[in-house]
Amino acid sequence: MADMDAYCSMDQDAEVRRYVGGKPRTREEAERRFLNGFQPVTDRMAMWATILKADNSYIGRCGLFPHFQSNGEKIPGEGALGLYIAREHWRKGYATEAGKAFVDFGFNELNIKKIVTAIEAGNDASVHVIEKLGFTLSYTEYVHRTYYHYVLEKFKHV
Numbered sequence: 001m002a003d004m005d006a007y008c009s010m011d012q013d014a015e016v017r018r019y020v021g022g023k024p025r026t027r028e029e030a031e032r033r034f035l036n037g038f039q040p041v042t043d044r045m046a047m048w049a050t051i052l053k054a055d056n057s058y059i060g061r062c063g064l065f066p067h068f069q070s071n072g073e074k075i076p077g078e079g080a081l082g083l084y085i086a087r088e089h090w091r092k093g094y095a096t097e098a099g100k101a102f103v104d105f106g107f108n109e110l111n112i113k114k115i116v117t118a119i120e121a122g123n124d125a126s127v128h129v130i131e132k133l134g135f136t137l138s139y140t141e142y143v144h145r146t147y148y149h150y151v152l153e154k155f156k157h158v
């Protein structure tokens with residue numbers, strides 16, 4: 001509950017939501033999602049509150065979540081990386097730091113073999129971070145908007 005205000009202001013920020021959903025959520029929508037939208041997991045594959053060590057403040061949500069195939073089943077051995085940082089903390093290296101930590105966590109602790117992520121065209125900061133982490137473009141897809149699908153495989157990761 002302590003993170004709810006910070007979570008909601010991120011979700012209400014049109015710039016944060018520009019390439020992830022396309023429009024800001026209202027406070028009511030964000031609260032509802034915070035209170036009901038996140039189910040507990042037992043396999044540690046979820047988005048985690050991202051906390052700034054210096055002052056213990058909530059600055060975003062990052063993590064590895066299951067990669068689902070089109071029939072809704074989880075793809076074994078694969079994870080999807082998500083990075084969301086509040087705008088006042090952009091360009092300080094936090095997404096890169098969190099991304100590296102979750103790649104290591106996925107490959108070395110969860111024993112995942114492949115990590116994927118989808119980025120909407122135009123989200124240049126996200127493309128830059130993902131390519132810095134070693135991901136390569138797998139394919140481009142158009143579903144109402146254009147998405148770049150990136151992949152990082154364990155055997156290629158150093």
Ligand SMILES: CC(C)(COP(=O)(O)OP(=O)(O)OC[C@H]1O[C@@H](n2cnc3c(N)ncnc32)[C@H](O)[C@@H]1OP(=O)(O)O)[C@@H](O)C(=O)NCCC(=O)NCCS
Binds near residue numbers: 083085097119
């Ligand atoms: C994408 C996002 C996670 C990046 O977070 P961040 O903490 O600012 O990222 P970092 O500071 O680690 O790195 C940003 C890098 O992108 C670069 N960058 C920033 N804006 C850029 C732009 N418009 N075009 C190209 N590069 C850009 C920065 O210079 C930096 O690169 P550098 O470290 O080589 O100098 C953040 O902007 C965000 O949360 N956006 C909204 C949610 C979102 O779109 N998430 C991604 C879903 S796929």
